[in-house]
Amino acid sequence: xxxxxxxxxxxxxxxxxxxxxxxxxxxxxxxxxxxxxxxxxxxxxxxxxxxxxxxxxxxxxxxxxxxxxxxxxxxxxxxxxxxxxxxxxxxxxxxxxxxxxxxxxxxxxxxxxxxxxxxxxxxxxxxxxxxxxxxxxxxxxxxxxxxxxxxxxxxxxxxxxxxxxxxxxxxxxxxxxxxxxxxxxxxxxxxxxxxxxxxxxxxxxxxxxxxxxxxxxxxxxxxxxxxxxxxxxxxxxxxxxxxxxxxxxxxxxxxxxxxxxxxxxxxxxxxxxxxxxxxxxxxxxxxxxxxxxxxxxxxxxxxxxxxxxxxxxxxxxxxxxxxxxxxxxxxxxxxxxxxxxxxxxxxxxxxxxxxxxxxxxxxxxxx
Numbered sequence: 001x002x003x004x005x006x007x008x009x010x011x012x013x014x015x016x017x018x019x020x021x022x023x024x025x026x027x028x029x030x031x032x033x034x035x036x037x038x039x040x041x042x043x044x045x046x047x048x049x050x051x052x053x054x055x056x057x058x059x060x061x062x063x064x065x066x067x068x069x070x071x072x073x074x075x076x077x078x079x080x081x082x083x084x085x086x087x088x089x090x091x092x093x094x095x096x097x098x099x100x101x102x103x104x105x106x107x108x109x110x111x112x113x114x115x116x117x118x119x120x121x122x123x124x125x126x127x128x129x130x131x132x133x134x135x136x137x138x139x140x141x142x143x144x145x146x147x148x149x150x151x152x153x154x155x156x157x158x159x160x161x162x163x164x165x166x167x168x169x170x171x172x173x174x175x176x177x178x179x180x181x182x183x184x185x186x187x188x189x190x191x192x193x194x195x196x197x198x199x200x201x202x203x204x205x206x207x208x209x210x211x212x213x214x215x216x217x218x219x220x221x222x223x224x225x226x227x228x229x230x231x232x233x234x235x236x237x238x239x240x241x242x243x244x245x246x247x248x249x250x251x252x253x254x255x256x257x258x259x260x261x262x263x264x265x266x267x268x269x270x271x272x273x274x275x276x277x278x279x280x281x282x283x284x285x286x287x288x289x290x291x292x293x294x295x296x297x298x299x300x301x302x303x304x305x306x307x308x309x310x311x312x313x314x315x316x317x318x319x320x321x322x323x324x325x326x327x328x329x330x331x332x333x334x335x336x337x338x339x340x341x342x343x344x345x346x347x348x349x350x351x352x353x354x355x356x357x358x359x360x361x362x363x364x365x366x367x
Contacts (some may be wrong), residue, residue, distance in 0.1 A: 021166075024168070025165065028162045028165070029202050029205075031160075032158075032160075032162070032202065032205040032206060033201070033202070033205055035158070035159050035160075035205075036204075036205040037157040037158065037209060039154070039157075039192070039194050039209050039211070040194065041193070041194050042191055042192070042193060042194070043153075043191065043192040043194075044189075044190070044191055044192075045151045045152070045153055045190040045191060045192055045213065046151075047149055047150065047151060047186075047190070048138070048139070048142060048150045048151065048152060049142055049146075049148065049149065049150045050149050050186055051147055051148055051149040051183065051184060051185055051186040052147070052186065053147075053184055053185045053186060054185060054186040054188070054217075054218060055185075055217070055218035055219055055220050056185050056217050056218070056219050056220065056225060057220045058118075059365055059366045060343070060363065060364070060365050060366075061118045061119070061363070061364055061366070062116065062117045062118050062119070062361065062362065062363045062364075063117060063118065063119045063120075063121065063227075063264065063266055063334065063361070063362045063363075063364070064115060064117040064119070064120050064121065064359055064360070064361050064362075065121045065122075065123075065229075065266040065267055065268075065332055065333075065334065065359065065360050065362075066111075066120075066121075066122050066123070066332075066355070066357060066358070066359035066360070067122070067123040067124050067231070067267075067268040067314075067332060067355060067356075067357035068104075068108055068122055068123070068124050068125055068137065068354075068355050068357075069104070069124050069354075069355035069356050069357060070124045070125070070126045070129065070131060070132050070137070070177055071096075071101045071102075071104040071105040071108070071126065071132045071135065071137055072095060072096040072100070072101055072104070072131050072132055073096070073104075073317060073355055073356040074096065074100055074103065074104045074352070074353060074354050074355065075320060075321040075351070075352050075353045075354075076096070076100055076320050076321075077093050077096055077100070077317055077320065077356070078092050078093050078317060078318060078319045078320050079092065079093055079317045079318075080092035080093060080094055080164060081163070081235075082316065082317050082318045083318060085164070086163045086164060086165055087163075087164055087165045087166045088164050088166055088167060089164045089167055089170060094164065094167075094170050094171075094172060095130070095131045095172070095173075096131075098133050101132050101133055101135065102133075102135075103354070104354045104355065105132070105135060105137055105140060107350075107353070107354040108137065108140075108141055108354065109140055109141055109143075109144045111359065112141055112144045112145055112182070113144050115348075115359075115361070117361065118183065118184045118185070119181070119182070119183045119184070119227060120141075120145070120148075120180075120181070120182040120183075121179075121180075121181055121227075121229040121266045121267055122141070122179070122180040122181075122182075122229075123179055123180075123229070123231040123267055123268045123357075124177060124231070124268075125137050125138050125141070125152070125177060125178060125179070125180040126138070126175070126176070126177045127139075127152060127154070127176045127177065127178070128174070128176045129173070129174060129175040129176060129177055130172065130173030130174050130175070131172060131173065131175065137180075138150070138152050138180050141180065141182070142182065145182050147184070148182045148183060148184055149182065149183050149184075149185065149186045149187060150180070150181070150182050151180070151181045151187075151190045151213065151215065152178055152179070152180055153178050153179040153180075153181075153192040153211055153213035153229070154176060154177070154178035154192075154209075154211075155177070155178045155179060155208050155209055155210055155211045155231060156175050156176070156177040156178060156208045156209070157175070157176050157177075157209070158174065158175050158205075158206055159174055160173060160174055161173060161174075161175055161206050162206065163206065178211075179211070179213045179229045179230075179231060179267075180229075181213050181215060181227070181229045183215065183217075183227070185217050186217075187215040187216050187217050187227075188216055188217070188218055189215070189216040190213065190214070190215045190216070191213075191214050192211050192212075192213055192214075193211060193212045193213075193214055193252070194209065194210075194211050195210040195211055195212060195232075195244075195245040195248055195249075196244045196245060196247075196248050197210075197233070197240070197241040197244035197245055198241070199236070199241070207235075208231075208233070210231060210232060210233055210241075210245060211231075212228050212229065212230045212249065212252070213228065213229040213230075214226065214227075214228050214252075215227045215228070215229075219262075219366070223260065223261065223262065224259075224260075224261045224262070225261065225262045225264070225366070226256045226261045226262065226263050226264070227264050227265075227266075228252075228263070228264070228265040228266075228267075229266065229267050230249070230265060230266070230267035230268070230269065231267050231268045231270075232245050232246070232267075232268070232269050232270045232271065233245060233270060234270045239271070239292045242270065242271055242292070246294065246295075246298065249265075250298060250299065253265065253299065253303075253335070253337070254299070256337075257337045257338070257339075261337075262337060262339055262340055262366050263335075263336070263337035263340070264334065264335075264336050264337070264340060264364065265334065265335040265336075266333070266334040266335070266360075266362070267332065268314075268331060268332050268357060269294070269331055269332070269333065270331055271291060271292045271293060271294055271331060272291050272292070272293045272294070272329065272330060272331060273293070273294055273305040273307055273330070273333055274293055274294050274295065274296040274298070274305060275293065275296060276293060276307075276309065276330060278290065278291035278293070278329050278330075279327075279329070280309075280329075280330075281312050281328045281329065281330075282327060282328065285327070286327065287316070287318075287327045289316055289327050289329075291329050291331065299335075300338075302338035303335065303336070303337060303338060304335070304336050304338075304340075304342060305333060305334070305335055306333060306334040306335070306336055306342045306345050306362055306364075307330060307332075307333035307334070307345060307347075307360065308345050308346050308347040308360060309330070310347070311330075311346075311347035311349050311358070312328035312329055312330055312347070312358070313329075313330050313331060313332035313333070313347055313357055313358050313360060314328065314329050314330065314331045314332060314356060314357050314358075315327065315328045315352045315356050315357075316328075316329075316356075317356050321351070321352045323351060326352075328352075330347075332357055332358070332360055333360065334360070334362050336364060339366070339367050340364050340365070340366055340367065341364060341365045341367055342362060342363075342364055343363045343364060343365055344361075344362065344363045345360065345361070345362045345363075346360070346361050346362075347359070347360045347361075348360070348361060
């Protein structure tokens with residue numbers, strides 16, 4: 001008699017537990033849908049600090065791109081979402097320790113202190129986020145660049161990212177993050193352009209809203225320089241989102257060049273340049289990773305993709321970084337229009353100590 005009663009009690013308890021889990025998941029999705037940020041197609045960006053240099057007198061200019069990994073993806077990090085599991089962390093990192101985040105952000109600020117560049121184009125820069133302990137990275141970097149114009153274009157704005165879904169006590173939390181552009185010159189216009197495409201519901205409500213930050217500068221000779229900071233989609237296995245975004249970008253690039261402007265684009269494209277072999281740094285040892293290439297016919301041949309083929313710019317973060325073992329590739333690079341000549345380009349090898357990406361420095365001449 002006791003066993004059937006015990007069984008009924010166990011089944012009732014299990015049913016209650018499952019019902020509570022279901023209610024929690026429904027509540028999370030309902031709130032996320034209600035709270036989903038819907039950025040407009042075009043947003044004017046306000047300067048957070050300004051430069052007195054305008055117009056640009058120089059024909060030789062230097063640029064740096066770097067995905068900072070929000071200060072939370074240094075060499076010690078193994079990110080749970082890289083294993084494709086949004087429900088459980090499996091003991092892997094959801095957020096880095098405060099000590100590691102502060103170490104990485106200190107390296108970011110030291111980098112801009114010690115690196116000469118006219119333009120810094122950074123991705124994954126937190127303004128206010130639980131994952132980086134609400135340190136304002138954008139502002140801290142700007143303080144080390146007095147006299148530089150500074151603009152922030154948000155691309156990740158969620159009041160609470162609930163993943164891993166079955167670990168509410170360990171949730172990713174609030175995120176306000178985006179693209180940071182610092183320039184020695186004052187642009188006369190800066191805009192955030194929303195990129196097309198999104199993941200299907202419900203994934204899209206907790207994902208990034210990808211954009212391009214476009215900045216226009218006047219040149220002494222009366223022409224115009226257009227600088228774009230980009231960060232294309234990740235985790236779209238078939239590349240469909242990137243194809244939509246690249247089609248939008250192609251029209252934008254060609255339109256600006258057709259007006260007679262100089263066009264320089266840099267950032268994290270989340271894909272390799274045309275013809276670049278994605279596993280060239282660890283031939284054949286892909287560890288299950290793959291990376292698509294930009295179509296060689298994407299633009300006319302007089303446009304140039306500029307990168308350093310000798311040094312990887314990105315490492316995968318299923319495990320902490322181990323040189324020679326962790327998979328690395330090249331997805332951070334520049335694009336220049338035909339009226340711009342690349343004089344030099346170099347990936348600055350940091351052995352991924354401070355981010356899952358490495359900075360790339362480039363010098364160009366406006367022809």
